[in-house]
Amino acid sequence: MASFQPTPIQIEDLQAISIESFKRPAMPVSTYLQEANDLYVWSQDDREKLLRFDLSPTIFDELVLGINLLSYYQGEWTKEQGLVNPTVEAFAAKKQEARELQQHVVASLRFAFRRHPSLLQKLSLSVRRTPYSAWYQSLNDLAVLGEAESDLLLSIGFNLDELGVLxxxxxxxxxxxxxxxxxxxxxxxxxxxxxxxxxxxxxxxRTCGKYVFREDPSRRVGYVSQFMRRKSQAQKRSRSNQDR
Structure with a gap:
């Protein structure tokens, strides 16, 4: 698997796959890869039986290809994550600056408005941190609110230039x-x-295996995700403890 290299045709086929409905894996990719590999090994003894139940005859080869592709691109992405991108780094720095300034301005406005309930209510409506679009608007709204009540801010020694920065x-x-x-x-x-x-x-x-061996627990178990099974059991225990 370490020497695997996607072919141009395989890359084209991947690029044609829609990811509009893509959801983050429910488990670490390394765990998913291990489970996929275990599934392949387990299913080999059942190959002939499974193929009688409307499975694609190429599914086992496609499973191996999928394991290789995901392993390869997971490794490539991990390597790229280690590279510092100046644009991403600059955006992160700007976000940090904005969050710190927002916190400072909100604290100052709250103190300046402490005797003005209606202004405190306006302030509460102006403070948003997610999603990004609402946060950006919130920064502007806070600046506008502060400028409208500049006398109250000046009375507590606030530097109005900070509203311009915001x-x-x-x-x-x-x-x-x-x-x-x-x-x-x-x-x-x-x-x-x-x-x-x-x-x-x-x-x-998995779906086919669980159906074919629905009355044979000793074989069916190999078609069940052990990670998800343990996760489900942990959630049940947690709910049980909360009900006590």
Whole structure:
């Protein structure tokens, strides 16, 4: 598997896979790969029987290909994550600056408005931190609110220049966000597509195996995700403890 290299045709096939409905893996990718490999090994003894139940005759070869593709692009993406991207780094720095300034401005406004319930209510409505679009608007709204009540801020020694900085950040951050979003590692997208490719084969094989061996627990167990089984058991124990 270490010497695997995707062919141009395999890359084209991956790029044709839609990831509009892509959801993050429910387990670490390394765990998913191990389970997919275990599933392949387990299913070999049942190959002939499984293929009689409307499974694609190429599913086992496709499963191996999916394991190789996902393993390869997961490794490539991991390597790319270690590289510092100046645009992403700059966006992160701007976000940190804005969060710290927002916290400072909100604290100052809250203190300045402490005897004005209606202004405190306006402040409460202006403070948003997620999603990004609402946060950017919140930064601007806070600057506007502060400028409208500048006398109260001046009375507590607040530097009004900080409102200008906040307004500027509200304008700059969406631009930095858009630039940073374009810097997504190309291997990340291919990793997600490879996951979608493999997941379809894993799901098909698991579904078929659980049906075929529904009355044979000793074989059926190999078609059940052990990670998800343990996770489900842990959640049940947690709910049981909460009910006590």
């Amino acid at each position: 307004r500027q950040l509200a304008t700059e951050l969406p631009e930095w966000h858009a630039l940073a979003s374009k810097q997504v590692a190309p291997s990340k997208e291919l990793r997600d597509r490879a996951y979608c490719y493999l997941k379809k084969r894993v799901d098909d094989l």
